Structures are given as structure tokens and as C-alpha cells.
Amino acid sequence: MSAIPLAGGTVAVGEALAPAAVGSREPRRRNRTAQIVYWAALLGLAALFLYPFAWLISASFKPRAEVFDNRLIPLNPTLDNFVQVWNVAPMLTWFANSAMVAVLAAATVTVSSAMVAFGFAYFRFPLRNLMFGLVLATMMLPGMVTMIPVFLIWKDLGALNTRLPLWGTNLFGSPFYIFLLRQFFLTLPRELFDAARIDGCSNFGLFRRIAVPLSRPALIMVFVFEIQASWNDLLKPLIYLRDVNLYTIPLGLNSLFVKFNPVAGGEGDFQYIVTAALLSTVPMVVIFAVCQRYFVDGIAATARQG
Amino acid sequence: MSSAAASAAAASPAPADRSTHADAHPGDDTARGGRRQRRPPGRHQRSETRAALLFLSPWIVGFLVFTAVPMVWSLYLSFTDYGLLGEPVAVGLRNYQRMMSDPKVATALGNTFVYAALYVPCAIIVSLGLALLLHRLIRGAGFFRTVYYLPVMAPGVAVAVLFSLLLNGNYGLVNRALELVGIRGPQWLTDPAWIKPSIVLMSLWGLGGAIVIFLAALSGVPRELYEAAEMDGASAWRRFRSITLPMISGAMFFQVIVLTIAAMQLFDKIFVLFGNPGAQTSASDASLFFVLYLFQQAFQQLKMGYASALAWLLFLIIVVITAIQVKVGNKLVYYEGGSTS
Numbered sequence: 001m002s003a004i005p006l007a008g009g010t011v012a013v014g015e016a017l018a019p020a021a022v023g024s025r026e027p028r029r030r031n032r033t034a035q036i037v038y039w040a041a042l043l044g045l046a047a048l049f050l051y052p053f054a055w056l057i058s059a060s061f062k063p064r065a066e067v068f069d070n071r072l073i074p075l076n077p078t079l080d081n082f083v084q085v086w087n088v089a090p091m092l093t094w095f096a097n098s099a100m101v102a103v104l105a106a107a108t109v110t111v112s113s114a115m116v117a118f119g120f121a122y123f124r125f126p127l128r129n130l131m132f133g134l135v136l137a138t139m140m141l142p143g144m145v146t147m148i149p150v151f152l153i154w155k156d157l158g159a160l161n162t163r164l165p166l167w168g169t170n171l172f173g174s175p176f177y178i179f180l181l182r183q184f185f186l187t188l189p190r191e192l193f194d195a196a197r198i199d200g201c202s203n204f205g206l207f208r209r210i211a212v213p214l215s216r217p218a219l220i221m222v223f224v225f226e227i228q229a230s231w232n233d234l235l236k237p238l239i240y241l242r243d244v245n246l247y248t249i250p251l252g253l254n255s256l257f258v259k260f261n262p263v264a265g266g267e268g269d270f271q272y273i274v275t276a277a278l279l280s281t282v283p284m285v286v287i288f289a290v291c292q293r294y295f296v297d298g299i300a301a302t303a304r305q306g
Numbered sequence: 307m308s309s310a311a312a313s314a315a316a317a318s319p320a321p322a323d324r325s326t327h328a329d330a331h332p333g334d335d336t337a338r339g340g341r342r343q344r345r346p347p348g349r350h351q352r353s354e355t356r357a358a359l360l361f362l363s364p365w366i367v368g369f370l371v372f373t374a375v376p377m378v379w380s381l382y383l384s385f386t387d388y389g390l391l392g393e394p395v396a397v398g399l400r401n402y403q404r405m406m407s408d409p410k411v412a413t414a415l416g417n418t419f420v421y422a423a424l425y426v427p428c429a430i431i432v433s434l435g436l437a438l439l440l441h442r443l444i445r446g447a448g449f450f451r452t453v454y455y456l457p458v459m460a461p462g463v464a465v466a467v468l469f470s471l472l473l474n475g476n477y478g479l480v481n482r483a484l485e486l487v488g489i490r491g492p493q494w495l496t497d498p499a500w501i502k503p504s505i506v507l508m509s510l511w512g513l514g515g516a517i518v519i520f521l522a523a524l525s526g527v528p529r530e531l532y533e534a535a536e537m538d539g540a541s542a543w544r545r546f547r548s549i550t551l552p553m554i555s556g557a558m559f560f561q562v563i564v565l566t567i568a569a570m571q572l573f574d575k576i577f578v579l580f581g582n583p584g585a586q587t588s589a590s591d592a593s594l595f596f597v598l599y600l601f602q603q604a605f606q607q608l609k610m611g612y613a614s615a616l617a618w619l620l621f622l623i624i625v626v627i628t629a630i631q632v633k634v635g636n637k638l639v640y641y642e643g644g645s646t647s
Binding site: 234 | 351354355357358359360361362364365367368369371372373375376377379380383436439440442443450451452453454455456457459460461462463464467468469470471472474477478479482511515518519521522567570571573574577578582583597600601604605610613614617618620621624628
């Protein structure tokens with residue numbers, strides 16, 4: 001409707017222009033309707049994606065009896081859950097465990113994968129393509145195939161019920177990250193390395209002083225990806241940890257879910273479950289807020305190569 | 307595998323050994339004769355190989371200890387009875403025979419297939435739809451991308467916990483919302499018919515990664531193509547069908563493969579909702595997914611031999627499915643290089 005004054009203006013200018021103006025009015029109005037539908041869809045879907053988070057945050061501020069009232073704004077908001085949740089379970093210990101494992105896992109996998117990737121990217125040696133083919137092949141291998149023997153290896157090493165198996169294999173690089181970092185190293189101009197070599201730089205120096213500093217974005221990407229993967233992992237902690245004080249956040253949250261879920265004979269204290277679920281998500285949201293670029297670029301890069 | 311083993315053996319104790327060995331048998335190198343002419347394997351080549359092996363050593367050790375040996379070991383275990391105590395007892399093909407007649411295997415496989423067949427198309431359509439919406443944005447695309455990606459960051463356990471509450475049949479948000487429009491919502495997580503759709507819904511919340519990949523693919527489509535098509539009077543649908551779809555078919559193909567493999571191995575949400583001792587027993591058959599069954603056999607029943615056989619079955623199934631997808635995909639995917647030649 002608001003297109004009419006505009007069109008009317010053109011009509012007033014001269015009769016000759018009128019047919020053209022009428023002709024162009026139709027698509028313009030359709031365009032506006034399309035715009036409205038478009039923005040409604042975009043905003044509606046965004047709200048749909050955010051609503052579970054909103055529900056979770058809201059529920060965490062509700063007293064026990066109101067967790068399921070599904071109000072967006074709590075009727076009787078309280079901070080009790082955030083105070084009590086640390087007492088009903090060793091949450092702080094779980095957070096510390098998860099943080100420690102995540103940092104160890106990410107640091108070791110970044111360093112080792114970068115080293116291996118550099119070996120593949122920079123040097124020429126016999127069987128290189130075959131060995132790199134093996135890296136790609138292991139990327140496709142489902143973890144289930146090696147899960148049991150790897151468990152038995154850690155058992156033989158006396159590492160059951162320790163944090164070591166949660167990050168230990170990261171010391172040896174991860175095929176996917178080796179692949180990504182190699183692609184990145186290959187883009188670095190070779191002249192840089194040749195010049196440094198003439199200046200007497202050692203092989204390790206080439207890696208440490210040229211490849212690593214120039215690849216910071218890629219290395220940060222690997223680091224944050226592994227932080228997320230480690231923080232969110234349930235399977236390994238489930239297999240390796242028995243002692244409640246060694247639990248990581250996902251395993252701990254699962255145990256709270258069992259403990260308080262009446263379906264499983266629990267006590268029905270859902271306010272603690274929602275609060276713990278929210279707290280477990282907060283560090284990842286913070287990391288995403290800070291490192292979003294790396295996540296987005298990294299995801300896009302995986303598809304380009306695939 | 308054996309070649310890597312050879313180079314690893316040479317790499318760790320005495321790298322010098324390898325070069326003397328190679329020098330003593332120049333005939334071994336005839337296969338590389340062509341390369342040799344271009345680049346004589348002098349002292350420089352040897353030192354380069356040595357340096358490379360040093361950089362590769364973490365992966366070589368890791369590959370042997372945590373991939374190659376476990377694969378062989380797992381294959382061996384799949385022909386044994388092994389309960390963690392004592393020694394594995396060889397039983398020949400019995401684990402594989404048992405698999406064929408184990409009704410739980412059929413159930414778990416069936417559930418997993420149904421889930422994958424529901425999830426993958428839904429995920430592709432929804433993420434492509436969202437990516438197309440976002441792609442048209444000139445400003446604010448970053449904001450919406452953040453919104454759609456955020457759920458990916460939430461731990462799978464937290465997502466499962468959250469959705470178990472949202473999808474609660476009696477007082478969950480979803481059914482309350484459906485009530486407002488006069489629909490009586492199902493018992494999402496306990497009604498066998500609704501379990502798979504519930505998990506699809508849960509997984510769809512976390513498809514931000516697919517959206518990002520489609521967005522990247524969409525931004526790679528040359529604008530000239532659309533402009534030319536528009537001038538020729540092609541409709542929006544026609545442009546999508548004849549330009550967008552072929553140009554992003556590579557990314558879509560990649561997504562289908564990756565999402566299928568992931569769907570076949572879905573575990574953490576399933577474990578939280580249905581794997582915990584005592585949880586949702588009423589729906590146990592409809593919620594038994596393959597990896598959950600494998601996990602239960604290995605670490606709850608301690609049937610390591612049988613579980614190993616199950617793992618190999620899963621591997622085989624994934625390989626076959628991927629091979630079929632690649633074969634079909636190669637016919638459907640538009641490769642820029644291929645069409646011009």
C-alpha cells in the first residue's frame with residue numbers, strides 16, 4: 001500500500017509514463033511482501049534456535065516447583081540453584097578436570113599434529129604419498145574399531161581410572177588436524193624456508209621460527225576445535241573413569257541426570273540438572289564468542305578439502 | 307601398513323642404518339629410478355629423509371600403537387571369547403554367526419538405519435534452506451550465523467538433558483506449545499514410534515556446521531551465472547535448480563557422506579537418554595542404536611570378542627554405504643573441470 005504514493009507521483013509527471021509505472025508497481029509490492037516473509041522466516045527461525053537456550057537459562061533461575069512451568073520470565077527468580085549445585089555434586093572438581101583434560105588434549109594435539117603436518121608438507125622423502133594416504137585412510141576409520149584394543153592398551157599400562165587416556169593419544173597427532181595443517185603449510189612460500197636455510201636455520205628452526213608463527217590462525221583453529229571436542233566428549237570418560245572425583249563435565253552431568261531423574265528412580269530435583277547443563281555450556285559459548293572466526297573458517301575449510 | 311612399519315623401525319633406533327642398508331642394495335631402488343634421475347639421492351636427500359622421519363615420528367608411533375596394532379588386535383578379538391579376565395579363547399566364526407541370529411543386532415541396525423535415513427535428508431534440506439536465507443543477507447549475516455551455530459557448541463550430554471525436558475510428553479515445552487494450537491503432542495521419548503523423530507529434532511538443532519559449509523559453497527558460486535540467467539528470464543526456482551544446485555553439489559555430496567557416517571555412530575545423546583541403567587526401559591527396543599549396543603556388549607557385559615565383531619560389522623557397513631554414495635554421487639555431482647573438457 002505504501003508503494004502507491006510513489007507510483008502516484010510518477011503518474012502525475014505524465015500520462016505517457018503511467019503504463020510503465022503501473023507495470024513496475026506490481027513487482028515492487030511483491031518484493032516488499034517477499035522481504036517481509038523473508039525477515040519473518042529469518043527471525044522466527046533464529047528465535048526457534050535460541051529458545052531452548054532461553055528456556056534453559058530461565059529454568060536455572062526457577063525454584064524446584066516451577067522448573068516446568070515453561071514461563072520465559074521466572075515467577076519467583078532465585079539464585080539458589082547456582083549456589084546449591086556445587087554442593088549436591090563435586091561440580092567444581094568436574095569443571096577443573098574438564099578444563100585440565102581439554103587444555104592438555106588441545107595443546108598436545110596441536111603441537112604434534114603441526115610437527116607431523118610440517119614433515120609431510122616441507123620434506124621430500126620416499127613413500128611420502130603412501131604414508132600420507134595412510135593418514136587419510138585413518139581419518140575414515142570409525143573409532144569403534146580400535147576402541148576396545150586401545151582400552152586394553154591403557155589397561156595394561158595401568159592407566160584405567162586416570163585422566164591419561166582422555167588426552168594421551170593426542171601426543172601422536174590426529175589425522176584430521178594433520179591433514180588441515182598440511183594444507184595450510186603448503187600455502188607458505190617455499191622461498192621463505194630456502195632463505196632461512198641459507199642463513200643457517202636448522203630443520204626444527206624452519207618449523208619453529210617460520211612455519212609456526214606464520215600459521216597461527218590455523219594452529220589456533222586446531223586448538224579451539226580440540227578444546228571443544230574434549231570438553232564435550234562423553235565416550236572416553238565413560239569408558240575410562242570410575243572415580244567420581246575424576247569425572248569430566250559431560251560424565252558428571254550424565255550422573256546428575258540419572259541421580260535426579262525420577263524416571264530412573266531419582267529425586268526429581270530438575271533445577272540442579274538444568275543449572276548444571278547451563279553451566280557446562282557456558283565455557284563453550286564464551287570460547288565461541290571469542291574465537292568464532294576460527295570455528296567458522298575451520299568448518300568451511302574442511303568442506304573445501306573434502 | 308607394513309611400509310610404515312619398516313620406516314618406523316628404521317626411524318626410531320638408528321636412522322643411519324637405513325641409508326647404509328639402501329646403499330648396500332642399490333637394486334632395491336630401481337622402482338624409484340625415474341625420480342632418482344631427477345634428484346640423485348645424495349647426502350642431502352638422506353638427511354632430508356631423516357629430518358622428515360623425525361617430524362613424522364609422533365604420527366608413526368601413534369599410527370602403529372593406536373591404529374595398526376589395535377586394528378589387527380580387534381580383528382583377532384572378533385574371533386575369540388574375551389571377558390577381560392584370563393586369556394581370549396578362540397571361537398572361530400562363532401561371534402559372526404551369533405551376530406546374524408542376535409535379534410538385538412537386527413533391531414539396533416534397523417533403528418540406526420531409520421534414524422540415518424530420516425536425519426540426513428532433513429539435515430540437508432534444513433541446513434541448505436537456512437544457508438540460502440542467510441546468503442541473501444548483506445548485513446547481519448554474521449549475527450544469524452552465530453545464532454544458528456551456537457547449539458553446536460553445547461555438549462551433547464547437555465543437549466540430550468535439555469531436550470529430554472523440552473520433549474517431556476506431559477509437561478514439556480514442545481507439547482505445551484502444541485496444546486496452544488490444539489494439537490495433542492505425542493510422548494516423544496517413550497512412544498517407540500516417536501523416538502527417532504525426537505532424536506532427529508535434537509540433532510537438527512546442532513546442524514550449524516552444515517549451514518556454515520553450505521554458506522561457504524554458496525559464496526563460491528560466480529555471480530555472473532545468476533546475472534546471465536536473470537537476463538535470459540530464468541525464474542528464481544529455475545536459477546536455483548540449474549545454477550545453485552549444481553554449483554554446490556560437491557559440498558552437498560560431502561555433507562551427505564559425513565552426516566551419514568556420523569548418524570551411524572550416534573552415541574552420546576542416545577546413551578544419556580536410553581543407555582543409563584534404569585533409564586526409559588519401556589522403550590528399550592526402539593531406542594537401541596548400534597553403537598549403544600556395541601558399548602553395552604563391550605563395557606557392561608564385558609563381551610569384548612563379540613563387541614569387536616560388532617565393530618567390524620559397523621565398519622563394513624559404513625564402508626559399503628560410503629562406497630555406494632560415492633558411486634551415485636559421482637554421477638550426480640557437477641565437477642567444473644569435468645564439464646569443460
